[in-house]
Amino acid sequence: MVSRSPEKARPRPRRADDSEELGALGQPADAEEAVEEFRYQVEDMDEESSASGSEPPGSEPPNDGRPRPTVYQRQLDEDLIDPDAAKVVRRLVRQGYEAYLVGGCVRDLLLERRPKDFDVCTNARPDDVRRLFRNSRVIGRRFRLVHVLFGGGKVIETATFRRAPDAEEERGSEDLLIRNDNVFGEAHQDARRRDFTINALFYDVDRGEVLDWVGGMPDIERRAVHTIGKPLVRFLEDPVRILRAIKFSAKLDLGINPETYDAIVEARKALARAAKPRLFEEILRLMREGAAHRALFLCYETGVLDVLLPELSTFLADREEDDDRVWQLLQEIDRRTLENGPLDDVVLWTVLLSEPLREACDGARDRVEMAHEFLEGVVDRLNVPRRIAESIRRIVALMPRLESGRGGRFSRTPLYPVAMEVLDIYRAALGDAAEGAFDAPEGPSDNAAIAGTGERRPRRRRRRRR
Ligand code: ATP
Numbered sequence: 160m161v162s163r164s165p166e167k168a169r170p171r172p173r174r175a176d177d178s179e180e181l182g183a184l185g186q187p188a189d190a191e192e193a194v195e196e197f198r199y200q201v202e203d204m205d206e207e208s209s210a211s212g213s214e215p216p217g218s219e220p221p222n223d224g225r226p227r228p229t230v231y232q233r234q235l236d237e238d239l240i241d242p243d244a245a246k247v248v249r250r251l252v253r254q255g256y257e258a259y260l261v262g263g264c265v266r267d268l269l270l271e272r273r274p275k276d277f278d279v280c281t282n283a284r285p286d287d288v289r290r291l292f293r294n295s296r297v298i299g300r301r302f303r304l305v306h307v308l309f310g311g312g313k314v315i316e317t318a319t320f321r322r323a324p325d326a327e328e329e330r331g332s333e334d335l336l337i338r339n340d341n342v343f344g345e346a347h348q349d350a351r352r353r354d355f356t357i358n359a360l361f362y363d364v365d366r367g368e369v370l371d372w373v374g375g376m377p378d379i380e381r382r383a384v385h386t387i388g389k390p391l392v393r394f395l396e397d398p399v400r401i402l403r404a405i406k407f408s409a410k411l412d413l414g415i416n417p418e419t420y421d422a423i424v425e426a427r428k429a430l431a432r433a434a435k436p437r438l439f440e441e442i443l444r445l446m447r448e449g450a451a452h453r454a455l456f457l458c459y460e461t462g463v464l465d466v467l468l469p470e471l472s473t474f475l476a477d478r479e480e481d482d483d484r485v486w487q488l489l490q491e492i493d494r495r496t497l498e499n500g501p502l503d504d505v506v507l508w509t510v511l512l513s514e515p516l517r518e519a520c521d522g523a524r525d526r527v528e529m530a531h532e533f534l535e536g537v538v539d540r541l542n543v544p545r546r547i548a549e550s551i552r553r554i555v556a557l558m559p560r561l562e563s564g565r566g567g568r569f570s571r572t573p574l575y576p577v578a579m580e581v582l583d584i585y586r587a588a589l590g591d592a593a594e595g596a597f598d599a600p601e602g603p604s605d606n607a608a609i610a611g612t613g614e615r616r617p618r619r620r621r622r623r624r625r
């Protein structure tokens with residue numbers, strides 16, 4: 160395992176085998192043993208095994224060969240449950256279907272956090288759901304699901320249970336990457352196809368019961384991120400899950416189960432094969448949730464950053480005297496996010512890349528050109544949209560002017576407040592050390608940057624004559 164453990168501004172790595180932390184959360188004294196025992200339990204919980212299941216009170220044990228969930232009586236806080244989501248579930252149940260709240264909302268409710276949004280899953284097919292809710296529409300071509308629409312733009316995503324594809328059916332034998340996961344299934348199969356145990360809990364709204372087919376409740380209690388099934392396989396099937404594990408650990412302050420953590424390290428190179436727009440979006444999500452500092456540190460520590468943003472990880476490794484600045488900047492992003500909500504995407508990307516960018520542009524006369532060269536690799540690797548890449552270039556090129564209060568014409572452009580926020584973050588995070596951070600000789604490209612005409616701007620395509 161990579162361990163470049165920091166002392167000062169750096170967060171502690173989050174592995175769930177940290178017995179001190181688990182102890183502090185009221186876990187058994189021998190937390191390591193508890194994690195071991197749980198791991199054993201999860202691996203043994205294959206689809207055939209129903210021994211770990213218990214029955215909902217008052218119901219007959221179904222004798223249909225289906226695995227039974229462990230059922231936990233939990234009256235989740237009604238005030239935190241979206242009434243429209245509960246309405247969708249109840250109407251489906253009244254019509255004789257199975258329906259539950261599922262995924263992130265159940266996880267967040269159990270962790271006593273306010274969920275961002277609510278998802279419903281059901282055995283009703285999309286057309287049946289569509290028929291029951293006039294204010295709904297079927298979306299998706301590969302996997303059809305229903306958006307039930309409510310006032311204020313609220314959407315309750317209602318999905319039919321689906322199952323993971325069989326190995327021979329959907330995938331090549333050597334390549335684990337899932338390309339097609341659009342097969343309808345049953346509740347227990349839907350639980351198992353999900354990524355992490357804490358994300359696969361179903362909540363029965365009327366009975367006040369959590370249904371657990373994958374050992375999610377013990378993980379909620381021990382606050383651990385743990386894949387369903389073998390971590391390495393699950394990460395190779397969909398490498399973006401690596402970033403999701405890091406996101407949940409960082410934003411929910413959870414540990415990562417040791418085997419899951421080691422698989423992240425082992426599978427990290429597979430991220431290079433993931434769809435670039437998904438990577439771009441997931442990195443933004445790591446930065447948007449008020450835990451950018453912890454998330455990026457985990458990326459660094461696991462070696463994930465070497466794959467996604469080697470420019471930044473090399474800077475952190477080579478410039479030990481300066482790397483605290485990066486963590487301090489990320490802490491400032493978190494402080495602002497928690498206070499006022501997520502920052503502009505351009506601000507997030509510019510700050511994330513600013514220190515290595517600054518190093519690359521240091522002393523260069525043509526800062527736009529240097530910034531362009533630096534960003535080329537990042538843009539290719541992550542499909543950074545042109546609008547964002549161009550904005551980062553201009554902001555970095557103009558920083559010296561902004562620092563000395565010479566915004567000029569640029570101060571009348573829409574990018575100006577964005578650039579000023581980057582500067583504010585620098586000043587708030589680094590104090591005096593921010594002064595002159597971008598000091599540089601004025602270069603020939605300054606005017607181009609003000610006008611938003613970087614040298615490498617693609618030529619406009621000629622209109623074709625008819
Ligand atoms: P957040 O609060 O960040 O939205 P979430 O758990 O709701 O967290 P979503 O991306 O909204 O995350 O996904 C909803 C659910 O879909 C997850 O809880 C998980 O069960 C399942 N899921 C999402 N992405 C994957 C994936 N890559 N592989 C397997 N299951 C996934």
Ligand code: MG
Pocket residue numbers: 263275276
């Ligand atoms: Mg969600």
